[in-house]
Amino acid sequence: MNGKSAASITLTSTDVNALPSNANAQLQAQYMWLDRAAGTYRAFGYKTAGVDRWLIQVDDTAETGSAAGSNFRLSARNDDGSFNKTVVYANRASGQIAFNTTTLHGSSTATVGGSLGLRDTGTDPATTSGGVFLYAKGGVPYFKNADGTSFQVQPVSYPVSSVNGKTGAVNLGAADVGALDTATGGTVNGIVHLNGNAGTVRELSFNTSGVKRWSIQADTTAEGTGTDDGSNFRIFSRADDGSFKATALYVHRDTGQLVFGDGSPVGGAKATTAGPHGYGNITWTPDTDPDGFQLYAVDGKPMIKKGDGTIFEVGSGGSGGGGAVDSVNGKTGIVTITAEELGAIVKNSATHQENTRAIFQGDGTNNIMEWRNPSGSLIARIGANGNLVGQGVIYAAGGLQLGSTSTDFGGGSGAVIGIDDATTVPSTNPTAGVIAYSEGGKLKIRQPDGQIIVPGTQTVSSVNGLTGAVNVTLDDLGGIPYSEKAAASGVASLDSSTKVPIAQLPDPSVPSGFTPESLGLKAWAGDPDYCASGFSYTGVGQGRMSAVYVNRTMTVSKIVWHVFGYAGGLLSGSWAAIYNTSGARVGYTGDQSTATYEPAEQHSTGGGWSSSNLTSSVSLSPGVYYVLWRWNYTASPVDGPALARYESASTCQSVMGTSNNIWRHASYTTSATTAPSSITVSSFQRDPIRFWVALA
Template sequence: MARNIFAGTAAEVAEDVSGARIPNAVGTVWDGPSGGASQVLDLLSSELTPIAELVANDHGMVPAFWGPDNGSERLWVDFGSGRVALVANNLAERLKSHLEASDPHGDRAAILALLGVPTGIATLAEDGRVTPSQLPEFAGGEQSVSSVNGYVGDVILDAEDVKASPEDHTHTPAQVGSAPADHTHTAEAIGAFPITGGTLDGAVNANATSAFPNIRLGGVSTNLAGGSGSIIAMEDATTVPNATPTSVVQYAEGGRFKLRQRDGKVITPVNMPGTWQPDDYGLAAWSYDLHESSRTPGDRPSEAGRLYLVGVPVRTKTTVSKVSCHVMGFDKPNSTVTSAYMGIYDKDLTRLALTADIKAMFPETHNTGGQMATFNLTNSVSLNPGSYYIAILVKGPGTSVPYLAATNWGSTATTSGAKAADVNGVHRWLQTTSTTLTTLPTSLTMVDMADGMTCYWAGLG
């Protein structure tokens, strides 16, 4: 193959890593940039004399040289600062020569030999058509079409000639077997359920939002108890659910609405009596309803120095940011409280949230009945339905400390005795055996706990 010429232009210079030219630098030529490339020794100078390496001139310019006779169009040179690619600078001349050559690929003569010959390439006459002599004959000799549909000469057929309808034709619904434009269908005819009235059997699989004025489940009665619009009515269940569902099943029994939960419990909603609830006080849950028989003046959690846990049931998923206790009395100006914290633990005694030190936040209290004290958690926490503990830790000597509300189980005492855990394993009241804690641990264990001997009130919200 022909050799290609490289370098010899103002762009090719020998340089060091800083970009400075290197006069009379000696370089090597390679067939690739990688470490596995081979050095190219088949080189010729511009005068066509063999050379084994490149030598820059006094100005650091790389002189022109001819590459190897394998037609390489890209080489890599190294003057000590790493390999740099060079592209042959006679590509433009080669391309121009290729484009101007009469047969650059050497195949035009072969193609021309096939023109106008049998099994070759047909040529066109001056009228742009293939000459008849280049067309094969019919098997039965020369034949021609004498007429089309009885027409001769230049034949043009219209829709009527071929029994077709014209472009502007129309059809009646009856002609194509369709229903007329003003037709209607009943819900039963198309297998759908009606907007009003009727019965739907089977399942409805709807991924889109559907609007129904009213829905009645079971039975045939249309009685909606005088209501209309967005009403759901249901008959008593034919067979009351008695198995454990995977989620929640709702039904009616004896004219009462019921829910069967995944834990197998059946809930029957009832009207709430005229009693106080946590949300009446801005809370989400509490340990019990404070009432007139709560002990006065309460009890001092700092007296024994223990950490007290108060069980609280959470009925619905909620996010809480505060905890509360009820202060029955506190001589704040003479306070001897050294530290105080409240927080929330889950049923496994892992701390979920806590307050900052609240020793200075207890309100001074001297009135009968006391007052609720609410403290912000350092971070909000989302609680799923279940049972949790509210932790109370107050440290300090003497009697100038908060007295907190506690239930009166035995008319004259606040001791509760042993109380069974609920279905979540949470006790109503617990207390640590240790009296040395000064803050709320990140976790506790049951072996460190004892049944609460003082039944404090606490809430969260």
């Protein structure tokens, strides 16, 4: 028992990790809660000989929303333990505090139910910004300001006659005290500072109905020591929900380099555009500035004005070190010369050139004309004797006529070959390949063996080596019977998209890798070996969801969890269910407080798998399914199942997919005491805890 072995065992509070009731104790935890319904006192007290002396308590004021009710009190008790007085009172909604009274004085932060005494201090407080000190010295009240000045509070024999120049029932506005009105805005005649630690965001935002639309900030880039870097400047837009959308401008503090959009500066460039940089057309000419040049657009063309006042279109004139060209073929300004004007053939043109005739006369030895690919290799040529030679495939989109300069297609068009009768019929055999020709209007093929074949006149002499009355079987063709399609030891079938159905494929696992089937399951949220150490509770009445992917049609009857520890205790209203991605329920358990559906207890170190039966087996088609469960149990001491989960130390990814439309893990708020027939998938909430779950 708890590591002890004996016939009669005595356990101490230490053995069961409890606080002793009759000895000093220390709680090794961050929090300790007193949890009761609103409208009742919850107190922690100090006694003398079993009789109350002090109570630290939350009172029985009803909770009505907006943080109202359940206020804090420190109360003193009489000798008989009955109520004496409230020494400290704090209002939960406003945060106001009172001493020796529970009646708050207007909107004051602190109220005293009597006089407030200040004991003398021997020295003035150290100067501190952000407020003032009120203290006593020599029996006299003093104030010390944030600027270090201090003064004695003097009694006056006259009332205030005016406030900021106003008399009577004074009501000051923001303008009266040199401040900005939070509703109408205004002008600041000076410098506004946004101060924060290095590595933190310092931001000015522009909102619509309380939701951010644009932000100007010094970002979280770390600041080096003496390097003048970090805390870079950024302007970025926000999505409709206020989340980050896109960076419009980013400036590096150390170099002053700026980038329009996301990305890094190009080399030492002072300005970089993460994408095309556009220039709008202007109808005026910029003034001359000798300290640089100006780039602008006119009629959709890039123009440069140099420091000496000269203007030219980018890419024209002035190259080669000789300065700008004054004229070309008698033309000035922005000159465009065509091949026709030079009496040349257009190069790299997709249009035809009218009234042009090119005559090439060969030398009888070299090719008259050659065509080469970009790498310089010869691809086609007209030889010295006028023979057209294609080094690659020759295409004839409009048909091909052999033996004549006029077509003889018989009215046909397109992929047609016309062959005139041979002037001289071939008389010798080819050595490689065949000779095709026409004789007497019939197509003939002469083979290397001397046989001349006339298509349409040949008879079949054998089929697959068989002669006579041939009956070809699947075995003769090496085929497989149709009945063996999608059968054991047969071949896979194809679906309507000509793909092999996933149900006919083996598990997508590497050799010796674990799959759900390896461990007796049908599907899971992921390999449980990837779960983090330790466990988490679901929370009383809190819906929890983890998604599973089903890659083939399967029948399931159980939902499975890895439970580190559970001694029973699920209460009525506990349930679990399987939903499709539209939120429709496809399978569910009954009341998990009953023996039929309650997960098994786990008492061993490291725990084990516990499952809950569905009310009936269900068939699942391939796709994503959401396993959702809500457990009701006693919160203190916790007696719900402690579940395995993936790494959940901080904010975790919840929504995935190319369209961010598949939830992998989520929480779900519901008060349903049985599995609802449908859920609202859009009501899933991001949650840092990612529980493991499986189907069996």
